[in-house]
Ligand code: SF4
Ligand code: SF4
Ligand code: SF4
């Protein structure tokens with residue numbers, strides 16, 4: 044039950060603007076038309092008893108507890124399903140109603156275990172509450188009749204229990220799975236007395252289609268569906284609202300606590316990004332934060348072949364400072380740098396880039412956005428003027444045509460996917476551009492109108508062909524273009540696009556997508572009242588990633604689909620704070636707020652505030668750092684909350700570069716793959732252990748709140764301050780709120796942001812937030828683009844950097860799966876492994892047959908960069924000529940295969956296109972054998988140091 048402290052109005056809010064007035068129990072009340080009688084009553088504090096109704100779901104009307112009397116009407120209508128009407132006079136409390144309600148409750152209780160005192164939800168159970176509310180004193184039917192009390196529990200899901208004996212068949216879970224989550228995994232099986240909730244075809248939850256989002260658990264009014272942590276630990280005694288530390292949706296949660304231990308994470312109904320929904324990761328997979336693998340002591344060593352030595356914080360920091368000073372004295376000022384984490388808070392990211400620029404004295408700072416959405420930053424800045432998505436998530440509810448390009452939100456941004464599917468079920472059209480048949484293409488009650496199943500690496504060609512159809516068929520919006528865009532740039536682009544090479548017929552030969560489908564999809568998007576484009580890493584992680592982003596912006600401008608709700612260009616950003624880390628100045632060429640370091644006015648502002656001299660030259664990007672390390676000119680790295688060894692392409696190049704460096708400092712909660720190459724390990728703090736903010740894919744800045752003290756004693760921001768002080772550049776912040784105040788004072792788009800303001804505005808603000816937009820900016824580019832006029836830019840298709848050849852005839856593309864997250868460091872340390880315990884290689888049946896590969900066989904994958912071995916998953920989700928894998932497990936070595944080919948503008952790696960050959964094999968690759976030996980050795984070096992000082996629970 045998800046209404047622990049809030050008010051449940053019983054039915055959803057009506058969005059009507061027409062108001063009506065009625066009278067309930069003598070109280071006059073005015074509500075929007077379409078409001079239920081139950082909700083109207085609740086608005087004035089009259090709580091009609093209810094069981095099957097809850098305000099997150101449409102009314103169902105099955106329990107008959109909420110009956111009321113309406114003057115002039117016969118019978119006793121259910122208040123949850125009866126719309127309020129003007130002039131109605133309603134009574135919610137009469138002797139007759141009390142009788143009926145007691146009778147209903149007697150029926151329920153006669154078939155319910157009488158174990159309230161030992162029930163895990165005792166005190167937080169709506170059935171118990173209603174028994175009290177209706178004044179139940181006796182059960183006339185007795186307890187000995189036919190009942191369900193002996194039904195067995197389904198304990199198969201690792202996170203929640205289904206105790207059928209407690210089910211009142213209210214249908215809330217079924218509706219939550221349909222309406223909120225959109226998975227349709229539950230039904231009510233059987234009829235009458237025999238009816239029970241059933242997962243899929245009467246399967247255990249774990250075997251069913253359930254994706255463990257928890258919506259049914261939140262909706263259940265009894266202890267039937269209950270979190271195992273609540274069963275084990277009891278209910279929380281206090282709570283704090285914070286933000287999920289997984290993906291870029293940025294769901295808000297109430298962390299329910301017992302002392303310093305989390306009991307459960309409850310999705311916050313007031314959370315503007317998630318509106319009370321969640322996915323398996325944020326809702327349940329938080330046990331990693333107290334996992335026994337947490338590293339809690341600073342450690343140092345002079346060589347990576349040495350065991351670690353546990354030291355005090357002071358010794359670790361002083362050692363780091365002296366090593367960095369020594370390296371800079373020997374190799375020069377530019378020989379060290381730092382990496383900002385997109386997992387950490389804005390405040391922490393800001394401090395790391397400040398440390399690099401002010402204390403290291405160079406601009407060698409970068410972040411993982413380099414390897415995911417740097418093309419978004421570039422492409423949207425040059426066309427629209429701002430490096431960020433244009434809409435709120437809620438905006439999708441006003442879209443008529445939704446285009447999803449190179450994104451699989453059902454896996455990577457699940458809560459937003461649920462919202463998008465809801466809109467599609469309401470009738471919005473859907474176009475998916477993806478080499479794979481993802482859940483967005485076909486899932487219960489969702490079917491893409493067009494699936495442009497292109498060959499990886501041909502995005503630009505497809506986007507150009509869509510534009511070709513729009514322009515040659517005159518489907519563009521000349522008035523919008525004339526008013527809002529640089530007309531000359533449009534004319535030039537129009538001339539470029541209308542060349543024959545961009546026609547659907549020409550592009551069909553390149554992409555494999557039938558020309559007629561391209562034409563039809565283009566017409567559908569261009570003719571939409573509101574057409575919105577959502578895209579992901581399948582767009583950006585290409586040699587022409589920036590070109591595709593520009594092409595998408597061109598499409599939106601040409602069709603006038605920008606600058607209002609329901610439209611826009613919407614990058615689905617990967618990590619929780621990747622938008623924020625970019626905003627905070629984590630790229631080597633930009634200070635906070637995307638201002639170039641070469642701009643002397645901007646620099647002067649920061650120099651005055653920071654009391655330092657800033658380097659006007661952009662620093663090294665991550666791949667340049669590796670190259671410089673190989674050349675012997677980049678020898679020291681401060682890496683906060685990133686695992687570049689696992690996440691960056693061409694692993695052997697990365698590890699080769701790290702082996703050359705003389706001081707690598709890793710700050711993380713686990714001994715990650717990069718830490719195995721480090722000389723200093725600084726224990727990190729989890730999101731539960733610090734205050735700050737994350738910024739999600741909608742530019743929404745949300746509070747992260749400390750719910751427990753840092754297990755290693757310090758928040759990450761405190762450690763950065765210590766290092767800076769040791770290097771001789773003072774940082775003396777007392778609390779992250781002071782850091783945000785400094786960010787606001789130096790960043791025009793953040794001037795109105797502070798922790799206080801975020802609280803005042805209900806927990807989050809979308810930037811820009813300043814004098815011009817004191818409440819933030821949900822939709823960007825209204826009336827005018829940030830750059831003034833929108834700029835069209837030509838997008839010539841060159842194809843992937845990686846080419847298939849006789850030796851490497853297949854294209855490997857990579858992606859994510861719902862239950863695991865990124866490098867898996869967090870999710871692999873949770874029960875989410877039950878859904879996905881290894882990375883597999885998806886192969887089309889024909890490609891498998893050609894090579895004699897069968898389901899589950901070990902398959903060797905060779906590319907120009909390296910070789911690894913995975914088990915085969917033969918599926919028609921993938922097209923012939925393409926293979927696919929995830930990259931959540933280090934031993935898989937997915938990035939041993941990926942090459943250093945990268946985006947022309949930003950160096951974002953071309954993860955999505957690697958030419959490979961595959962063959963059946965019987966043993967791990969050479970790289971895997973070496974990895975296993977190295978890993979065993981490194982773990983043994985740390986084992987003595989990493990014994991946790993408290994019992995850790997993997998929940
Ligand atoms: S956990 Fe989510 S997906 Fe699974 S049955 Fe419940 S609502 Fe449906
Ligand atoms: S499991 Fe819970 S929500 Fe579902 S029908 Fe039973 S009591 Fe209602
Ligand atoms: S992982 Fe993403 S979708 Fe899931 S709960 Fe966290 S923020 Fe929400």
Ligand code: FES
Nearest residue numbers: 104106107109123
């Ligand atoms: S709450 Fe209205 S019928 Fe159940």
